Amino acid sequence: MTPGALLLFAAAAILLGLVSAWRAPRLWLIATIASAAAALGAAIRILVGGGDAEWRLPLSIGGELLRLRLDGLSAFFLALLALLGGAATLYAREYWTDEAHPRSAPTGRAWWNLLLAGMGFVLLTTNGLHFLLGWELFTVSAYFLITLERQRREARAAGWLYLAASHASMVCLFAFFASLAAQTGSWELGPMRERTELAPLFWLALVGFGIKAGVFPLHVWLPSAHANAPSHVSAILSGVALKLGIYGLMRFSGWLPLPHAAAWTVAALGVVSAVLGVAFALGQHDLKRLLAYHSVENVGIILIGLGFAMVAAESGHPAWGALAFAGALLHVWNHGLFKGLLFLGAGSVLHATGTREMSRLGGLWRSMPWTAGLFVLGAAAISGLPPLNGFVSEWLIFLGLFDAVTLRGPSAWAAVPAAVLLGVTGALALACFVKVCGVVFLGQPRTDAALHAHECGWRMRAPMLLLGALCVAIGMGPAFVWPAISRAALAWWPEGPMTAGLPLPAALLTLGVWNSALVALGALAAMALWLRVDRNGIRHAATWGCAYAAPTPRMQYTAGSFAGIITGWFAWALRPRREIDPPAGIFPRRASHEVAARETVLEAIVEPVGRAVQAGAIALRRLQHGRLQAYILYIVVGLAALALLVFPGGAP
Amino acid sequence: MALDILVRLAVWVLFAPILPGIINKVKAWVAGRQGPPLLQLYFDLARLWRKGVVLSTAVSAAHVAGPAIAWVALLASALLLPLGPAHGGLAFRGDVFLFVSLLAVARFSMSLAALDTGSAFEGMGAARDVSYAILAEAAIIAALLTLAVQSGSASLATMLVPSAGAGSALLAAGLFAVLLAENCRVPFDDPNTHLELTMIHEVMVLDHSGPPLAVILHGASMKLLLFSVVLAETVLPIGELRPLPAVAALAASVLAIAGGVGLVESIMARLAFRRVPLLLTTAFLLCLFALLAAWRGGGA
Numbered sequence: 004m005t006p007g008a009l010l011l012f013a014a015a016a017i018l019l020g021l022v023s024a025w026r027a028p029r030l031w032l033i034a035t036i037a038s039a040a041a042a043l044g045a046a047i048r049i050l051v052g053g054g055d056a057e058w059r060l061p062l063s064i065g066g067e068l069l070r071l072r073l074d075g076l077s078a079f080f081l082a083l084l085a086l087l088g089g090a091a092t093l094y095a096r097e098y099w100t101d102e103a104h105p106r107s108a109p110t111g112r113a114w115w116n117l118l119l120a121g122m123g124f125v126l127l128t129t130n131g132l133h134f135l136l137g138w139e140l141f142t143v144s145a146y147f148l149i150t151l152e153r154q155r156r157e158a159r160a161a162g163w164l165y166l167a168a169s170h171a172s173m174v175c176l177f178a179f180f181a182s183l184a185a186q187t188g189s190w191e192l193g194p195m196r197e198r199t200e201l202a203p204l205f206w207l208a209l210v211g212f213g214i215k216a217g218v219f220p221l222h223v224w225l226p227s228a229h230a231n232a233p234s235h236v237s238a239i240l241s242g243v244a245l246k247l248g249i250y251g252l253m254r255f256s257g258w259l260p261l262p263h264a265a266a267w268t269v270a271a272l273g274v275v276s277a278v279l280g281v282a283f284a285l286g287q288h289d290l291k292r293l294l295a296y297h298s299v300e301n302v303g304i305i306l307i308g309l310g311f312a313m314v315a316a317e318s319g320h321p322a323w324g325a326l327a328f329a330g331a332l333l334h335v336w337n338h339g340l341f342k343g344l345l346f347l348g349a350g351s352v353l354h355a356t357g358t359r360e361m362s363r364l365g366g367l368w369r370s371m372p373w374t375a376g377l378f379v380l381g382a383a384a385i386s387g388l389p390p391l392n393g394f395v396s397e398w399l400i401f402l403g404l405f406d407a408v409t410l411r412g413p414s415a416w417a418a419v420p421a422a423v424l425l426g427v428t429g430a431l432a433l434a435c436f437v438k439v440c441g442v443v444f445l446g447q448p449r450t451d452a453a454l455h456a457h458e459c460g461w462r463m464r465a466p467m468l469l470l471g472a473l474c475v476a477i478g479m480g481p482a483f484v485w486p487a488i489s490r491a492a493l494a495w496w497p498e499g500p501m502t503a504g505l506p507l508p509a510a511l512l513t514l515g516v517w518n519s520a521l522v523a524l525g526a527l528a529a530m531a532l533w534l535r536v537d538r539n540g541i542r543h544a545a546t547w548g549c550a551y552a553a554p555t556p557r558m559q560y561t562a563g564s565f566a567g568i569i570t571g572w573f574a575w576a577l578r579p580r581r582e583i584d585p586p587a588g589i590f591p592r593r594a595s596h597e598v599a600a601r602e603t604v605l606e607a608i609v610e611p612v613g614r615a616v617q618a619g620a621i622a623l624r625r626l627q628h629g630r631l632q633a634y635i636l637y638i639v640v641g642l643a644a645l646a647l648l649v650f651p652g653g654a655p
Numbered sequence: 656m657a658l659d660i661l662v663r664l665a666v667w668v669l670f671a672p673i674l675p676g677i678i679n680k681v682k683a684w685v686a687g688r689q690g691p692p693l694l695q696l697y698f699d700l701a702r703l704w705r706k707g708v709v710l711s712t713a714v715s716a717a718h719v720a721g722p723a724i725a726w727v728a729l730l731a732s733a734l735l736l737p738l739g740p741a742h743g744g745l746a747f748r749g750d751v752f753l754f755v756s757l758l759a760v761a762r763f764s765m766s767l768a769a770l771d772t773g774s775a776f777e778g779m780g781a782a783r784d785v786s787y788a789i790l791a792e793a794a795i796i797a798a799l800l801t802l803a804v805q806s807g808s809a810s811l812a813t814m815l816v817p818s819a820g821a822g823s824a825l826l827a828a829g830l831f832a833v834l835l836a837e838n839c840r841v842p843f844d845d846p847n848t849h850l851e852l853t854m855i856h857e858v859m860v861l862d863h864s865g866p867p868l869a870v871i872l873h874g875a876s877m878k879l880l881l882f883s884v885v886l887a888e889t890v891l892p893i894g895e896l897r898p899l900p901a902v903a904a905l906a907a908s909v910l911a912i913a914g915g916v917g918l919v920e921s922i923m924a925r926l927a928f929r930r931v932p933l934l935l936t937t938a939f940l941l942c943l944f945a946l947l948a949a950w951r952g953g954g955a
Contacts, residue, residue, distance in 0.1 A: 366773070368715045379717075379767070388760045389753060398756075402749045405809045408800055411950070419800060419946065426755065426796040427789055433759055434785035441770030441778070447713050513747035521731060528727045529720040535866045536719055540707040546772045547711075547861050560770070560778025568786040572932070 006056045006073055009045035010127070013038045013085075017120050024112035031112050032096050035119070039089030042081060042123060049078035050487040055494070057129075064133060067190050071127040075494030076257075079332065079487060080243075080250045081126050083339045086473075087242045088119045090466035094347055095235040097462035098354060099151075107151045111233070114151075118144035118239070125247060131180035131190040138176065138247075142169045145244060149232040161227035168214055168224035175211030176251075179204055194258045202260045208251060209268070216248025218306065219276035222299045223605045226287075229295030230359065234350020237291060241298045241346060242339035249305055249335060256313055257495040266317055270310025270417060274424050276303025281431040282573040285438070285566040286600030290349045290359045293439065294342065297385060300428060301338040305331045307421055308400045311407065314414050316496060323406035325505050328495065329488045330399030336484070337392040337477065341384040344470040348378035351463050352443065355456040361439065361562045366448040370456040373464050375444040377471045382436035384474045387429045390518030390525075392477035398514065401425065431569065438565040447556035479519045482512050563598050570600065578603055659741050660734070667733045671876040672696040674883070674913050678840075681917025696876060703869035711862050713773040721768025722867045725761040726874040732757035733881045737812045739893050739901035746812035751799050754811060755792070758837075761874070762788055769859040780858035787836055787843070787855070790935035794833050797942035798826055802889065804949045815885070816894030822945030822952070827890045829941030831915070834882040836935055838875070840916055842926040843934070854928070883912040 004012075016038035023030040049056060055074035062069045073081065095115065101108045121141030128134050146169070150162035182204055184190045195201065210221070217225040225245075229237045256265070280299030287293035308331025315324020351374045352367065353359055368375040384391035404425070407418035448454040458464075477484055489505040548554045563570075570577055577600040586594035626637075676693040683690025692698075710718065732754045734745055766781040801822060802814040836843045839856035846857060860871050887893065887908035893901050926934060 366713070368717075375715075383760075383763060386759070386763065387756060388763055389756050394756055398749060398752050401752045402809060405749075405751075405800070405803050409803050409807050409809070411804075419797075422800060423793050423796050426792050429756075429759065430785075430789040430792040433763055434782075434789065437763060437766040437770065437781065437785050440767055441781070445713075445715060445717065445767065445771045446773030508748070510748040510750075514749070514753065517731075517753060521727065524727045524731070525724045528723040532723040532866060532870060533716075533719050535704070536708045539705065539865055542707060542709045543712050544709050545711065546713050546774045547776075548774060549776075556773070558775055559773045560775045560782065565778060565782045568782060569789065 004044070006045040006048045007058055009041045009048070010071075010073070013041035013045065013123070014120070016041065017116050017123075021113055021116040021120075024116060025109040028096070028101060028109075028112065031116075032092065035092045035116060036089050039085045039092065039119075043085035043089070045073065046078040046082035046085060049073050050075065050082065050490050065136065067130050067132050069133070070129050070191070072129045073127060075487075075490035075492075076250070076253060077126040077494075079491035080246060080335070081123065082487070083246065083336055084119070084122055084126065084243045087239060087339050087343045087470075090343065090469055091235040091238050091347070094238075094350070094463050094466045095233075097460050098235055098350055099233055104151075111148060111151050114144045114147045115236075117141075118148060118244075122243060122247060126250065129192050131184050131192055133190075134192070135173075135177060135180055139173065141244065141247075142173065145169075145236070145240060148236040149228050149240075151233055151236070152231070155231070157227070158231040161231040165224045165228040168221075172211045172214035175207050175214070179207035179211055182207070192258065196258070196260050199260045202262045205255065205259055205261055205265050208255045208259075209265070212248040212251035212255075213272070214248070216245050216252065216302050216306075217276075217299050218248075218272050218302060219279050219299060220604055220608075222276070222280070223602065223609055225299060226283075226292045226295040226602065229298065229346075230289055230292040234291070234346050234353060237295070237350070238343040238346035241295065242343040245298055245302055246335050246339060249302065249309070252306075253309060253331075253495055256309070261313065261317070266310055266313035267417065268310075269306055269313060270421065273303045273306030273308075273310050274421055276300065277307060277428040278303070278424050278431070279573075279576055281428055281435060282569070282576060283600060283603075285431065285435045285573070286570045286577045286579065288361055288562055288599065290352065290361055290364075290439065290443065291346070292359075293361075293435070294345050294349060297345075297432065297435070298338075298342060300432060301334065301342065301385070304397065304400065304425065304428065305334045305338070307331075307425060308334065308396075308403070311400075311403060311414070311418065311421070314417070315403075315407070318412070318414060323403045323410070325403075325492065326399050326406065326508070327403030328492050329485075329505060330396045330401075330403060332488050332491050333399060333477075333481075333484065334393075334396035337384070337396050337474070340470050340473050340477070341381045341391075341393060344377060344381040344467055344474065345385065347463070347467050347470070348374050348381060351459040351467075352378075352456075354459060354463070356452040358450075358452055361442045363450045364443045364448070364453045365446045365450075365556060365559065366444070367453060367456055368444045369448075371444075371458045373458055374467070377467045378444065379440050380471045380474060382440050384478075386433040386436050388433070390475075390478045390521040392474045392481075395478055395481040395511075395514065395518075397425070397429065399508075399511075402508075402510075434569060435566070438562055442560075442562045442565065446559050449556050449559065475522070479522060480515050481518075482507060482515055485511065570598075576603055577601065578607075660745060663734060663738050663741050664730075666738060667730060667877055667880065668873075671880040672700060672873060674879050674909070675876055677910065677913040678917040678920065681914050682921050685918065685921035696872065700869045700873055703864075703872070704866050706865040708865035708867065709862075711772045711774075714771045714862070717764075717767045718771045718863075719768075719867050721764040721771070722863065722870045722874070724764040725768075726870045726877075728757045728760040728764070729874045729877050729881070732761075733877055733884075735811050736881065736884055737815055737888065737894060738884065739896075739905040740898035746810050748808075748810050751803070751809055751811050751814065755795060755799070758878075759788075759792075761878070765859060765871070768863070772862040774862060776858050777861055780855050783855045784859060787931060787935060790932060790939060791833050791836050794829055794935065794939040794942045797939060797946055798830055798833075798889070801826055801942060801946040801949045804946065815888040816892065818890060818892040822948035823890050825941045825945040825948065827886065829938040829945065830882075830886045830889060831912075832934060832938035832941075834879075834886060834912070835916065835919065836931075836938075837882060838879045841920040842923050843931055845925050854925075880909065883909045886912055 016034045020031045020034035057072040060069040118141050121137050124137035146166050152158045214221045277300050284293050284296035308327045312324045312328035384393040387393045387397040404418045404422040408415045485507045492505050579598050582597040584595040675696050680690050735750050735754045769777040769781040806814045844855045893904050
């Protein structure tokens with residue numbers, strides 16, 4: 004089948020799913036997964052096959068003819084959308100059942116299909132107006148999915164914040180596409196690098212897409228939205244919806260002329276997002292909020308790659324720029340895979356225990372071995388550890404940065420701090436995920452809820468297994484995904500320095516062999532050691548606690564104390580809120596110590612500005628009081644002011 | 656080539672446990688004691704390998720798999736390093752990040768194995784380990800950038816061949832501090848004490864016994880040798896010498912480094928806890944200044 008036929012089938016199937024969402028959940032499941040499979044097929048056909056596919060339909064929306072195109076870059080993102088969308092659809096069937104959520108499950112399925120369809124449409128369209136329509140469609144569907152549990156106050160607040168931030172982004176994008184259309188005379192999008200007068204528009208795109216992608220100071224909506232949405236929604240939001248912001252930045256940084264500082268700004272935003280994203284993640288106690296902050300971090304890593312690729316493209320060093328761009332692209336896929344896996348894993352923890360609070364969990368590996376194992380796999384992948392996929396993309400970005408440094412020149416000055424901070428980010432992410440895995444899955448259960456947890460069923464397990472397997476597969480055979488990266492990179496910057504194609508770095512093959520060997524040797528060593536332990540004989544005893552006779556699970560190290568050293572270093576940014584109730588008297592009965600990181604950007608910048616605007620508006624409202632005499636006075640004063648303006652000017 | 660790899664494997668696995676023995680001998684000599692035999696760690700390892708295991712009732716498979724994976728990761732990162740004349744075979748462009756990340760793998764799996772027991776002591780040790788590693792990682796990357804600028808390469812086998820040139824002294828000081836921190840020696844940690852007073856490494860392995868403990872101790876000695884080799888080859892142009900002098904120079908410098916660690920341990924006390932980040936930041940700055948020196952100094 005041609006990509007066109009596959010996409011047509013995908014569109015029909017997702018509509019069928021939409022129609023059957025209320026009455027026939029089983030049909031919905033089959034149709035939506037079939038749609039995802041067809042879209043994945045179309046994307047793969049484009050990525051491994053030859054040229055781009057383009058369709059002009061005799062159908063007009065908003066007065067513009069419908070024109071769709073699937074090129075390397077959009078196919079790259081469409082593949083991720085289809086894969087994660089399909090996996091999360093199956094997961095949702097068990098996670099958000101009609102029995103448990105009789106009211107929200109059917110509408111949730113309908114919004115889900117609209118979300119997927121909207122995102123797919125954004126990737127396919129080449130018309131600015133249609134882009135905005137698709138963008139608004141998926142933004143609004145995501146709002147209804149985030150607030151699916153709207154009886155909870157936090158879910159409503161998170162949805163409201165999300166909606167406000169998304170529409171701030173929408174305003175920027177509307178201004179961006181409208182000015183673009185006004186200056187070019189058409190809503191059609193395409194490469195227009197030669198029109199240098201369009202360069203300043205990139206700043207609008209950066210803010211608009213940056214809010215959606217969750218770049219550091221613009222991420223305010225992201226933590227609460229991801230934490231309060233149902234987990235399959237968090238997975239798709241973090242895995243794909245944020246990536247559409249990245250898609251927009253990649254698309255328009257390749258198509259439009261760039262202002263001089265754009266590349267440096269993107270790289271700097273990337274570094275800031277990476278380091279501060281993970282620092283805020285370390286301060287979180289809520290499992291899903293923590294994962295959400297890691298999205299900020301990983302978007303930062305992607306932007307480091309993209310920013311340096313833009314720097315390279317401007318200064319004419321395509322070799323290391325291509326490595327950085329390839330790393331950024333691969334990290335888009337990788338982050339989708341492992342973050343999807345982690346959110347689905349967090350969802351099954353929430354499903355089994357009813358809490359996202361890490362200090363109430365512990366020892367879950369006993370009751371949830373599959374979830375625990377797969378979550379630890381995802382944690383190792385997101386920490387950039389070999390032999391998994393996150394390591395491969397960070398390796399590509401690192402190699403690009405090192406090459407930039409060895410060539411010296413102006414970009415090297417920026418590459419040194421970027422390389423050091425990228426390394427620091429990796430070490431911080433490792434610390435954070437050791438904390439998560441250790442506190443949630445290892446040790447002793449801290450509460451009854453954790454003690455009586457249960458493993459999830461196969462519909463929730465299979466998507467996690469699929470994503471985990473892909474994390475390992477990309478780590479072991481990175482050369483196999485290279486053709487897709489090369490195709491997407493070619494589509495990024497048409498007629499640019501990369502038209503010759505990205506040669507497969509020979510080292511990537513060696514890296515794949517190393518990773519495969521490490522998988523085999525690690526498994527072998529663990530097995531050999533276990534056999535030896537088994538042969539020597541095992542005795543079981545309580546954990547050594549300095550001979551303390553009555554240890555309780557509450558005496559275990561908590562998430563807050565584990566991260567305490569690092570959050571102390573970042574106290575200037577986290578501004579932790581402490582509530583200490585010290586033990587008092589000779590026989591103290593109660594004491595407590597609570598530390599929580601704040602939403603610094605939201606509380607220190609967004610809210611004060613919002614309050615100032617509100618105060619100004621309230622002050623202005625006094626002018627409107629309903630007294631006619633005063634209104635006539637306003638008119639007279641206004642006319643007099645106008646007359647004063649006009650007469651000295653000598654106008655007719 | 657296969658022989659070359661086998662020789663290196665043998666060197667790493669067989670010679671690593673002698674380093675702690677040398678350090679202990681130096682410490683004993685400074686204190687005027689006889690000290691344990693040079694090969695004490697070998698005896699310990701052999702005994703532990705035969706012993707039974709006491710497992711905590713809290714632990715999962717990570718408790719045993721963690722040390723095994725950490726050992727494999729440490730051995731693999733060691734094999735990436737050139738050993739005097741023996742280099743090549745396993746080297747490739749960009750292996751330097753594999754090296755750094757493999758050290759991180761070891762840290763990840765050991766920390767999980769520690770947290771697995773649910774003991775507050777081990778949680779404390781793991782927290783300190785992963786926290787200080789962040790600063791050490793910054794220093795290591797700055798040092799590697801220096802070598803990359805100096806040699807114009809991103810592969811350890813070529814990066815470590817020439818001497819680090821202008822910034823050698825700075826780099827040596829910075830990397831020595833990182834060596835002490837990463838291997839949990841005084842002034843960052845005290846390998847002789849136990850429980851929370853030991854701060855990092857010893858407290859993380861409180862509940863390990865028998866063969867897993869043997870694997871951990873052997874891995875730790877490999878890590879010590881690994882950092883000593885990196886330090887020696889960074890400062891001295893060992894790869895440029897002919898084979899025999901190269902081996903002699905490498906062995907002598909590793910011995911000297913072990914002696915240095917022993918001396919530091921004899922004459923210094925452990926740092927106050929809040930000073931540790933300060934010292935590691937100093938190490939990072941030293942490596943960064945070495946980078947600037949290499950940049951100014953020209954090089955390849």
